[in-house]
Amino acid sequence: MDMGSSSPAPRAPARLEALVETATGYANAASSENTRDAYAKDWRHFSAWCRREGFDPMPPSSQVIGLYIGACASGTAAGDPKRGLPPLSVATIERRLSGLAWNFTQRGQPMDRADRHIATVLAGIRRKHAKPPRQKEAVLGEDLLAMIATLGHDLRGLRDRAILLLGFAGGLRRSEIVGLDVARDDNSDGAGWIEIFPDQGVLVTLRGKTGWREVEVGRGSSDQSCPVVALESWIRFGRIARGPLFRRIFKDNKTVDVERLSDKHVARLVKQTALAAGVRSDLPEGERELLFSGHSLRAGLASSADIEERYVQKHLGHASAEMTRKYQRRRDRFRTNLTKASGL
Numbered sequence: 001m002d003m004g005s006s007s008p009a010p011r012a013p014a015r016l017e018a019l020v021e022t023a024t025g026y027a028n029a030a031s032s033e034n035t036r037d038a039y040a041k042d043w044r045h046f047s048a049w050c051r052r053e054g055f056d057p058m059p060p061s062s063q064v065i066g067l068y069i070g071a072c073a074s075g076t077a078a079g080d081p082k083r084g085l086p087p088l089s090v091a092t093i094e095r096r097l098s099g100l101a102w103n104f105t106q107r108g109q110p111m112d113r114a115d116r117h118i119a120t121v122l123a124g125i126r127r128k129h130a131k132p133p134r135q136k137e138a139v140l141g142e143d144l145l146a147m148i149a150t151l152g153h154d155l156r157g158l159r160d161r162a163i164l165l166l167g168f169a170g171g172l173r174r175s176e177i178v179g180l181d182v183a184r185d186d187n188s189d190g191a192g193w194i195e196i197f198p199d200q201g202v203l204v205t206l207r208g209k210t211g212w213r214e215v216e217v218g219r220g221s222s223d224q225s226c227p228v229v230a231l232e233s234w235i236r237f238g239r240i241a242r243g244p245l246f247r248r249i250f251k252d253n254k255t256v257d258v259e260r261l262s263d264k265h266v267a268r269l270v271k272q273t274a275l276a277a278g279v280r281s282d283l284p285e286g287e288r289e290l291l292f293s294g295h296s297l298r299a300g301l302a303s304s305a306d307i308e309e310r311y312v313q314k315h316l317g318h319a320s321a322e323m324t325r326k327y328q329r330r331r332d333r334f335r336t337n338l339t340k341a342s343g344l
Helices: 014-029 033-053 062-074 090-106 116-129 141-148 155-170 174-178 227-238 263-276 285-291 295-304 309-316 321-327
Strands: 192-197 201-208 211-218 247-249 256-260
Touching (some): 033 062, 062 116, 155 211, 155 295
């Protein structure tokens, strides 16, 4: 026996390896794939900045993190001033801090976000750079009718029409739209599924941050504006029997992919059809392009539905009426007049 050679480290028992793999799977399921991707990008950006500036990313240093977010706010974090990259917004910096905190925790060395070196710099960034929230334009009912009229009646048009009508009538987020399966599948990675009730509507079951919820989407007043008819047409001609409801279509416009559609498609679809339909044509083209996103559908339903607020709140899955009011672009903000109520 060669006493000078080092023996290989003993492997963990197969049973423990299986437990580690199972626990890792559950840990990954605690956050969405989009969130994990964003956090991974946050870590790569921070690590690259540390290398350029001569810092070690580990262990977490509140002084280094304070310098980093200051560089992000000033637009110098990219390392090349000539590139002229704009400073990051306050919301993006706060999101990036969340990403760093998650990454440090995964590496067994939690970051103290409340440390004065971080908190003081962040407070200064908020005070100097914070701007009022800018809401996306709500797509109202009449807008949506004009938008779907710009779509063709080929396979791609059928799919996109179903996306717009279901997303609007269900008040769904873009991730919820593309996360749907055509039927329940307990082994799916999706966000929920649909169940069509003839002559009534479609029941959308969604997995949210706080658990499962159901959204009832009724039939429209005509076949042209009915989300149920649009869904049935897409499912029939797209030959969707199981798996993801909305999928990519190949260039031949005849072949439907098996993979789930990206949620970015919903944002592009809303923007393209809103511009093609002339929604908010009173504004310059450059401004109109910035107004619309996938969120415009969700805000549009909240603003268009002329029913009691509590029904809108339940439909959107909001925990508070105040959150619902943020979505209602056309609500009467001065219905309650405390000035007159106080005798003035």
